[in-house]
Amino acid sequence: MTAQRNRSQQRIVKLLYDVNRPLSAQEIYVELRQRETPLGLATVYRALESLKLEGAVQVRTLSTGESIYESIDRDQHYLTCLNCGASLPVKDCPVHQLQEKLETSYNFQVFYHNLEFFGLCENCQATHHI
Ligand SMILES: [Zn+2]
Ligand SMILES: [Zn+2]
Incomplete structure (x- = not known):
């Protein structure tokens, strides 16, 4: 099964690979903004949900209940x-x-x-x- 990734998903996958550390959706939103490739927060959440089900990102839930995402290649x-x-x-x-x-x-x-x-x-x- 090969899923077609849209541009938002590609940006997030690349960001997670580049930073090489787990980030929350909020942090992904901030990082993308700093890299001048901004995405809306709702778009970030939507893209992460698809990437998760594709097995393109790892997700982990912290004791605070917050989900953090990390590159699958790490x-x-x-x-x-x-x-x-x-x-x-x-x-x-x-x-x-x-x-x-x-x-x-x-x-x-x-x-x-x-x-x-x-x-x-x-x-x-x-x-x-x-
Ligand atoms: Zn210690
Ligand atoms: Zn392992």
Whole structure:
């Protein structure tokens, strides 16, 4: 299935790839404005909804209920510190093979996966002895 992407969708996909970090719809709106390729906020939401169902963007919901979007071409995982909020990128994807296995076993087309690790960073371990 190949979906035809309109210009708004292309701009968002390119932006997410360029910035290489997760952005909320609001932040995407602001970033596009700064790059002088503005889109209306409603257009941003509509484009993100289509891109999500095409598997062209990754979406993750924060504890605040806000959705953040990230490029599909960046298979990136993080170690998140619960104390200071530091987010350390993990070098390799540890579940790449699992994804392929699941696709075969369940005949499910997997677009992307979420995997996050939570705990204390090196600095915070030093100051928060258990
Ligand atoms: Zn920390
Ligand atoms: Zn991964």
